[in-house]
Amino acid sequence: MIKLIECPRDAMQGISGFIDTAIKAAYINQLLEVGFHTIDFGSFVSPKAIPQMRDTAEVLEMLDLHHAKSKLLAIVANVRGAEDALHFEEIDFLGFPLSISETFQKRNTNASIAEALKTVESIQNLCESKGKKQVVYLSMGFGNPYGDPYSPELVAEFVEKLAQLQIETVSLSDTIGVATPELIKSLFAIQTQAFPSIEFGAHLHSRPNSIPEKVEAALRGGCLRFDGALKGFGGCPMAKDELVGNMATEVMIESLENQGYILELNRAELAESLKLANFVFNL
Structure with a gap:
């Protein structure tokens, strides 16, 4: 079964002008009507x-979750953030950004890879105690612009460490949109075969015309979990100066x-969501 994860958080976080809390909540409430597996909401x-995400707790209080089938995911960067998120029963998943690149790990979470792995372990223990699940995003999973070591074998070494921590979901992330279809297919094929107990996801940033071939490549590699954002907006503000957008859902x-x-x-609700996205992101 395909799992679609809609990521308004990723779409919004790099926007400099603050989006009103009520507008954020209205947009996410609309997305909850579509039937996505998970909403990465804040x-x-x-x-x-x-700064764009400073109102995540307030947004959560404004969400109508009574009839929603979608699960909620919140990103955290340290143990304190995880503890804050775990105060809310409505949140099902905590997402943590672990990087293959030492340079980007420092830029993104102000920690070394070794420190980040210890944080992953601590968050995993917290999640298990609260009945939640952790999703680890392997950022720079397809290469990086910083000159740090990279290879598919290195990715496998990271996944092995996560498997030892009993992480059940790992999203391979192309943070800057450099992955080729050939690399996407081979990397997913290697990981899904080597670690059958882990669900692998694709969090790929991409130019619009490359999306179909990247989706096909991930499918051929055994991936059934896809992150995206309507209209392809967003990107990581901690990566490069030029944001490469999310895969357009x-x-x-x-x-x-x-x-x-x-x-x-x-x-019908998807069509309404696309209309509202035009307003939210001023497209």
Whole structure:
């Protein structure tokens, strides 16, 4: 079964002008009507680092979750953020950004890789005590611009460490949009075969015209979990100066259906969500 993870948090976080809390909540409430598996709705991180997400707790209080089938995911960057997020029963998943790149790990969470792995372990223990799940994003998973070591074998070494910590979901992240279809296919094929107990996801940033071939490549590698953002907005503000957008969810949906997958989504609500995205992101 295909799992679609819609990421308004990733779409919003790099925008300099603050989006009103009520507008954020209205947009996420609309997304909850579509039927996505998970909504990556916010983050519990330093407001100095990501000022756009400083109102995540307030947004959560405004969400209508009574009839929602979608689960909620919040990004955290340290143990304190995880503890803050775990105060809310409504949150199902905590996402942590672990990087293959030492340089980017420092830029993104102000910690070394060794320190980040200890944080992953601590968050995993907290999640297990609270009945939550941790999703680890392996950022720079397909290469990086910083000259740090990178290879598919290095990715496998990181996944092995996560498997030892009993992490069940790992999203391979192309933070700056450098992955080729060939690398996407081979990397997912290697990981899914080597670690059958782990669910692997694709969090790929991409130029619009490359989305279909990247989706097909991930599918051929055994990936059934895809992150995206309507209209392809967003990108990581901690990566490069020029943001490479998320995979546009509507294009991913078309690509997946062209591959024969049946997606149980409310099309009318999806159309309304696309209209609201135009307003939220001033497209």
